[in-house]
Amino acid sequence: MSHHLLEFKDVRFRYPDGTEALKGVTFLITHGESVGIVGANGAGKSTLLLHMNGHLLPTSGAVTVGEVPLGMDTRPEIRRKVGVVFQNPDDQLFMPTVFDDVAFGPLNLGLPPDRVRERVHEALRQVGALALADKPPHHLSGGEKSAVAIATVIAMKPDILVMDEPAASLDPKSRRSVIGILNSFHHSKIVASHDLDLILDVCARCLVIRDGAIVADGPAEEILSDATLLAENNLELPLTLQGRPAKQ
Amino acid sequence: MSFEAAYSGLGRLDRLSYRDTMIHRLDPRAKVVATMLFAVAVVSFPRYEILSLLPFFLFPVLIGAAGDIPAGFIARKVVAVSPFAIFVGMLNPLFDSAVVAIAPGVSVSAGWVSFASILVKFALTISAALLLVATTSFPGICRGLRRLGLPALFVSQLLFLYRYLFVLLEEAMRVVRAREMRSFGKRGAGARVFVRVVGTLFLRTVERAERIYGAMLARGFRGEVPSMRQETLRTSDVVFVAAAGGFFALCRFVPVPQTIGRLIRGLAG
Numbered sequence: 001m002s003h004h005l006l007e008f009k010d011v012r013f014r015y016p017d018g019t020e021a022l023k024g025v026t027f028l029i030t031h032g033e034s035v036g037i038v039g040a041n042g043a044g045k046s047t048l049l050l051h052m053n054g055h056l057l058p059t060s061g062a063v064t065v066g067e068v069p070l071g072m073d074t075r076p077e078i079r080r081k082v083g084v085v086f087q088n089p090d091d092q093l094f095m096p097t098v099f100d101d102v103a104f105g106p107l108n109l110g111l112p113p114d115r116v117r118e119r120v121h122e123a124l125r126q127v128g129a130l131a132l133a134d135k136p137p138h139h140l141s142g143g144e145k146s147a148v149a150i151a152t153v154i155a156m157k158p159d160i161l162v163m164d165e166p167a168a169s170l171d172p173k174s175r176r177s178v179i180g181i182l183n184s185f186h187h188s189k190i191v192a193s194h195d196l197d198l199i200l201d202v203c204a205r206c207l208v209i210r211d212g213a214i215v216a217d218g219p220a221e222e223i224l225s226d227a228t229l230l231a232e233n234n235l236e237l238p239l240t241l242q243g244r245p246a247k248q
Numbered sequence: 249m250s251f252e253a254a255y256s257g258l259g260r261l262d263r264l265s266y267r268d269t270m271i272h273r274l275d276p277r278a279k280v281v282a283t284m285l286f287a288v289a290v291v292s293f294p295r296y297e298i299l300s301l302l303p304f305f306l307f308p309v310l311i312g313a314a315g316d317i318p319a320g321f322i323a324r325k326v327v328a329v330s331p332f333a334i335f336v337g338m339l340n341p342l343f344d345s346a347v348v349a350i351a352p353g354v355s356v357s358a359g360w361v362s363f364a365s366i367l368v369k370f371a372l373t374i375s376a377a378l379l380l381v382a383t384t385s386f387p388g389i390c391r392g393l394r395r396l397g398l399p400a401l402f403v404s405q406l407l408f409l410y411r412y413l414f415v416l417l418e419e420a421m422r423v424v425r426a427r428e429m430r431s432f433g434k435r436g437a438g439a440r441v442f443v444r445v446v447g448t449l450f451l452r453t454v455e456r457a458e459r460i461y462g463a464m465l466a467r468g469f470r471g472e473v474p475s476m477r478q479e480t481l482r483t484s485d486v487v488f489v490a491a492a493g494g495f496f497a498l499c500r501f502v503p504v505p506q507t508i509g510r511l512i513r514g515l516a517g
Contacts, residue, residue: 096387108468
């Protein structure tokens with residue numbers, strides 16, 4: 001199904017202050033793929049994600065989602081196809097109640113109220129947060145906020161789900177439940193994270209980005225077990241692949 | 249009052265609004281309109297009026313009692329913001345020195361009377377406003393204002409104010425704590441540091457606003473915050489507004505305390 005394609009072709013991006021954050025990024029993600037994006041701090045992960053729904057536009061090169069090339073005028077259409085969950089749920093949840101927040105996207109898509117209600121219930125059930133519908137976001141725990149933030153995006157039924165550090169600062173149980181939520185989403189998904197175990201659990205493929213360019217692209221298990229490659233990128237083997245060294 | 253105490257007081261005000269009482273169940277529009285009528289009636293009294301204002305206290309007292317809102321909590325909040333009213337009125341006794349008799353044998357300068365009138369009006373309007381917030385969820389108030397015709401832009405501003413007030417306060421609290429932890433005695437607690445703390449908070453807020461706007465655009469925001477809640481006015485809402493409006497009109501146009509006094513004197517005599 002070609003409308004779930006995401007293609008970057010020699011994408012370059014320079015911030016107004018002159019920093020060149022992306023230096024020719026090329027990759028193709030096809031339908032149903034789950035792709036992890038890893039790299040050191042400042043390697044360009046966030047800039048890359050911001051291009052996926054047109055929050056930033058490439059200085060040169062092309063981003064294509066489905067058949068639609070990303071440009072000023074196609075951004076609304078691209079945003080319908082690509083749902084982005086930002087890193088800090090407090091930035092993602094801006095409405096007074098959980099229900100209103102999850103309904104925000106579907107209402108903006110112009111759906112009638114009863115369809116919106118259905119979508120909200122479905123999305124909240126999928127992340128196991130149906131009971132929180134009437135709560136204000138500032139009374140939720142960190143794990144609950146993360147789950148609801150994901151629901152706000154899946155309620156729009158995007159073709160591609162993009163996530164920036166979905167489990168940062170969550171306790172292990174909440175992190176585990178976020179991983180469960182991600183695995184229950186069967187469309188294409190793209191996850192940027194330093195949590196390499198999470199990537200290993202959720203993604204089949206992995207891209208390594210360094211200094212604004214892709215330096216490795218392959219099966220996640222292969223890339224995430226390459227200790228040298230990881231070390232070169234300020235990363236280390238996922239904990240599940242490390243033998244626990246004996247205490248001195 | 250310390251920063252953290254002020255913060256928890258605000259949180260408490262917010263939590264009170266989730267209760268479920270007769271008053272909480274009224275349509276937000278009914279409560280907004282009644283509170284506005286109340287404020288207009290109170291403020292419209294001439295500057296030397298005190299006695300005729302007193303019956304108005306019945307409104308906040310009844311709302312507070314029926315809405316199960318602790319009176320002491322509201323009273324403390326009123327006192328906490330009273331410096332504003334005190335500053336507004338404190339020069340009256342100096343400038344307005346005409347002497348008036350307030351009781352047989354007791355006379356004071358007219359300025360004191362108008363000062364007292366300001367304080368009474370202040371206590372009335374602020375307690376009514378606090379009770380409105382304590383008995384109505386803030387989003388409810390916003391929806392009410394929107395449906396009463398307030399422009400969408402102002403309503404979204406208010407909604408964001410509510411949503412991010414707590415986030416911002418928590419951020420401020422973290423910065424204040426971090427400063428306290430590393431400042432000993434007077435060092436590090438001065439105005440210069442304070443200015444920088446405020447600057448840091450401002451920059452963080454701008455950055456956060458950008459991220460939020462990005463998140464909104466990502467979900468199709470085009471200028472108006474949509475809402476799908478349809479509230480309809482019920483009989484109880486209409487009765488509430490009519491009763492409140494009638495009571496305010498009575499107190500405004502009939503000098504109730506004086507009339508009661510005359511009645512009692514009439515009965516006694």
